[in-house]
Amino acid sequence: MSAVNDVSFEIHAGETLGIVGESGSGKSVTALSIMRLVQPPGRIAGGRLMFKGRDLLTLDDRDMQRVRGAGISLIFQEPATALNPVFRVGDQIAETLLVHRRATRREARTRAIELLRAVRITDPDARVRDYPHQLSGGMRQRVLIAMALACQPSLVIADEPTTALDVTIQAQILDLLREMKSALNLSLLLITHDLGVIAETADRVAVMYAGRIVETGPVREIFRRPGHPYTRALLASMPGGQPGQRLRAIVGSVPLLDDLPPGCAFNPRCPDRFDPCTTAPPPDYAAGPAQTAKCYLHDPASRAAPRTTHSAPGTS
């Protein structure tokens, strides 16, 4: 069973790429694959993973370990479990420096305090000695961001970094990520299911559905002129418009990965489905100057096919 299939994307220096998808769409597996952290029996069955010109899939474990943390780092979703409860947060930040930077303990401690200050934790000299349970969820997420930034990586992967947080704290963390990104010229891969978070944070977007990237493009194009019927339906189903009106729901549910429909995985729920959709999974077609969509509607050869309206999909 493939959790992720034929996923290709690129992230440029200093850019935020947002990957948006629902549960089971493969967005987290994609992140873990980049770090080569997929747990057995899962494995990366093929592909290339170029980071600064080197294919990470060809590196031996030692070289890969150097890339993790120092080149690419990961911010996990759940700040409550991503930190080790029995070590002080300062020591956990320092650990990455001791491992990757061969810093002395004293240097590492000083740098940990600097990092806590950088992520706007008040009174960092005292907080550095705190244990995770002494901090709020938002503070813990700041500590995780500090850890991720400790070795000055060029790419930070943030997997649902704000999902466990309240909306006011979420706003602060997103603002912090944005500031850090521009201050340090980072590239950011932001994984989320929240289109609002994508709209606020991403420069470019990749939309995942059932293990594939079904659409990519600049954030404004994706929201203004979505090329894939799934993206279009997802945006249309959001609350908004006239209060009290029925929402424009997408019929059906997300398919199971071991029971995908033939052809395009979205076809049973798609209002625009036509003949080719059930035959084979569609390849990428150009859907705009910088936009691609895996949808036969954009196949130049099927221009004759009725280009269905942008109206709402059937309601449930």
Added chain:
Amino acid sequence: MSALLEVSHLVKHFTRDAGLFRAGTRVTAVDDVSFAIDEGETFGLVGESGSGKTTTGRCLLRLIEPSSGEVRFRGENVIDFPKRRLRDARRDMQIVFQDPYSSLNPRMRARAIVEEPLVIHKLGARAERDARVAELFRLVGLNPAHLDRYPHQFSGGQRQRIGLARALALNPSFVILDEPVSALDVSVQAQVVNLLMDLQEQLRLTYLFIAHDLRLVEHVCSRVAVMFLGKIVEMGPTASLFAAPQHPYTKALLSAIPVPDPDAPRRRILLDPASVNRNAALREVAAGHFAAI
């Protein structure tokens, strides 16, 4: 329209017993909360984790016993009801929980889950109950052919429909929806929201809608109360409250909602704790719109 439910001065303390290294502490989770819900309306209760919104909802059904205060349902104070009377009252007041994965017993078939309230309240003979369960299944958009499946054989959205069928089994007039769609996939949320709105119209239901998704609350609720640290700090008609929030916390909360529009203007308002007067009482700032400022 008249008030179906009137909550006055509801308080809930939780005490943490003294431990080996600490003194006992008392936390006020719900702090003098009063509101009324009209028949047929959807009343939203919003706030962040720890604000007391879920505890408030559970106190109304006495799933958690409040420390003090009144909950009048059709004019009668539910808090005074003896056990048997309370059980009867609960036929009319039901709750749908947030997580359709943990709120359904994994060892029970869907049929037994939906039927259970009928059995507990000794309603109908076997055949009547069977017919009612099938009717409820259809009502929430499920296929009665799947009645003998177990919860894990349903998707998240379908499980939430089962929870809803169970809540509706006894023909309640009032349903508490505690984060009813927040555990569901985005593409499925809208289906369940539509179902809730359809059922409300069809069955003349009154909802207390507890949620942290403010965009959704704005869409489905006629009135909203905002909770902060156990108190209602602002309450009013949804349109008025979202257009002109008055309390510093409401302003901060509304400005933090991520808008799914890359071109939307963003003006983040941060909450300055000094600007919150914890002792201010609610006062009317516009028609039906109250704020504790």
